[in-house]
Amino acid sequence: MKVGSIRKLEELKxxxxxxxxxxxxxxxxxxxELSDLNWANMTVIAPGSYSGEYPKTFGHYHPEDAADExxxxxxxxxxxxxQKKHTENGVWVPDMVDEVYLIKAKPGDEIIIKPQWGHAWSNTGKGPFVSYDNWRSGHTKADxxxxxxxxxxxxxLVEENGEPKPVPNPNYKNLPEVVWITEEQFQGGVFYKH
Ligand SMILES: [Fe+2]
Structure with a gap:
């Protein structure tokens, strides 16, 4: 195993x-280069807070023709x-999104990400957050x-009375209401209403 990358606060700001x-x-x-060859990367997010916001990964999209992650x-x-990309006449409109889900995950959960979904993890716990993923294609600046x-x-995602609460980012032109779901409701990268 080796350190692939380190995300400093200065870069996340x-x-x-x-x-x-x-x-x-x-x-x-x-x-x-994990010993478990089923997985390509392991991400460890520190616990804590940035003015109430949970520590998180930067967030990215995958290329349109990417395999699922x-x-x-x-x-x-x-x-x-x-968050699902919004397109108009086949052209991506980055400051609009069609759907936003928050998936509350527990150890053992597996979540599939299809290419049209932007995504970021937040560490909402008191200890380290550790995840595996099978993304072997690397990332470019465009992501x-x-x-x-x-x-x-x-x-x-900010902490309010000990609970995670989504606060709208005013830079987006439309903000569909957030839907909280579980891993079981997002099988195969598709949301199933129960
Ligand atoms: Fe990803």
Whole structure:
């Protein structure tokens, strides 16, 4: 196993609700070349708070023709925010999204991400958050660009009375209401209403 990348607070600030926040630094580590060959990467997110916002991954999209990605929560408590790209006449409109889900995950949960979904994990627990994923294609600047420009995904996840609460990101033109779901309701990367 080796350290693939380290995300410093200075780099994450551009997508935080409070861009001057102080808190855990580094925010998260991505390890590669795992001994378990079923998985490509392991992500470890520090616990803590940035002016009330939970530590999180930067957030990104995958290329349109990408294969699905699978995440497996190993340890800790996490919420995966996913938002579906909005397109008009076949053209992606980055500051509008069609659907936003918050998936409250527990260890053992596996979540599939299809290419049209932007996504970021938040560590909502008191200890480290540890996940595996099978993403072997790496990332380019383009995966992060739109999200950085909009200062994050469509919502910020902040702690309120000990519970995670989504706060709208005003840089998005439309904000569909967030729907809280479980891993069981998102089988195969598709939301099933129960
Ligand atoms: Fe991803």
């Amino acid at each position: 551009s997508v935080l609700k409070d861009t001057h926040a102080i808190g855990p630094d580094p925010v998260y580590w991505v390890f590669s 699978t995440y497996h929560l190993v340890e800790g408590e996490g919420v995966l925010m996913i 992060y660009e739109a999200i950085e420009k909009l200062q994050g995904l469509a919502y910020y």
